Amino acid sequence: MIVTSIQNPDLDDDSLVENVELELLLQAVYLKYGYDFREYSRAHIKRRVLHYIANKRLPNISSLQHELLIEKKCFDELLQELSINVTEMFRGPGFYKSIREKVAGLLKTYPYIKIWHAGCSTGEEVYSMAILLKEEGLYDRTQIYATDFNPRVVKSAREATFPLKYIKEYTSNYQKSGGQESFSDYYRATNSSVIFDRSLTKNMVFAEHNLVTDRVFAEVNMIISRNVLIYFNRHLQNKVLSLFDESLSTGGFLGLGNKETISFSDIAPKYKIIDAREKIYKKSHE
């Protein structure tokens, strides 16, 4: 694959060398470990890689490349650096409010609901959705698939345990999302963490899935993938949106982050906008 973006004639030599090293590193990661970051937003990846080599006190990207080829542990660490896991329960409460008001009513007409959280990170938004669906009387006939490429966060998400210190903020988000119940009924607190109720986890399946390299695995009625596409270049965004499209049944819903859009993608003509601000779309035809 020839990447033209690094062959910028304006670049001074240091900058060019660094970009070449980065390109080779991503190639090496792909060839050795199968994780494909080559079509990620390059500025972002470069920042994370430089951050990692600074912490490891490595002199340059090439030395990181050598080390991770011979040392799996080094790659595992880099993978954590490249996996962004900033999330919260009912993150961007307006999104959940919109799901309650504009989507839940339509889901109620379905006999069975399958939802895919693609890029679920540590699971906060998956549990948020389960709570919302429970309150709407839908959860008992829902199956949630929650996936992420990072095995460590998938394991953590499965445990239904979150730090106690954020619960005040989460409770406030829950209320802003239109939640009417007592949020504390959904978990029990220990000294430092909260554990969510078994009634929420029962219909969840957590699995490793890589949006870049893996295929469709189920037909679903709703896909939630917020602030995942922002890390991909336009070409990869289009590819992943097509994967979402293949997975969604007609009439199904797609929820993205509020700075993400399908408007530049091949799938745009098939979708109508349910909420322009919260980036909720409905697949209107095949």
Added chain:
Amino acid sequence: MNSVPAYQAVVIGASSGGLHALKKMLPAIPRDFPCPILIVQHISPVSENYLTVILDKVSQINIKEADEKEPILAGTAYVAPPDYHLLVEADKTLSFSVEDKVNYSRPSIDVLFQTAADAYNEHLVGILLTGANADGSEGMSYIKKRGGFTIVQDPADAESPVMPKTAIMQQEPDMILTLDGIIEQLLKPGFIFPEKKSHQ
């Protein structure tokens, strides 16, 4: 003959007191300003886009909240949205990240400045304004390292002097100017604008 312009983009970082400073500075930029302007103003994560709306109302150049993968064009100022880091790609488009806060900030000035310096190298002007924290210092050093031009607001002129002061201590900028001085410098022929042509 036309030569390649020395500078292709201006990045501005501001924190506490920044809204006043930007409200003074941006309206002074004429519509035919030959560079794009990229702005990080620290702002509450839940704030609406009022910053952009206010600035656009009083400015001649187009001021908008940055969009994902948007191409960067001259005559436009792009403002980082609340709760997103704003990054510049090598192909001069904008991208976002919601990774951890940097210097307790998202958007972070350092993130914008470092990625812009990688994209524009010596063709970048970095301007650091008023603020009460240390964001922007690393970014300013990085712009210097890549050969760009740096201007820090005179701490005595800044509503909050800490941010400019911190940057000056870390790395001597090319210029330390008052807000009026910065405006004057940006409009000076031979800097961002080409040298004045002789009368035709």
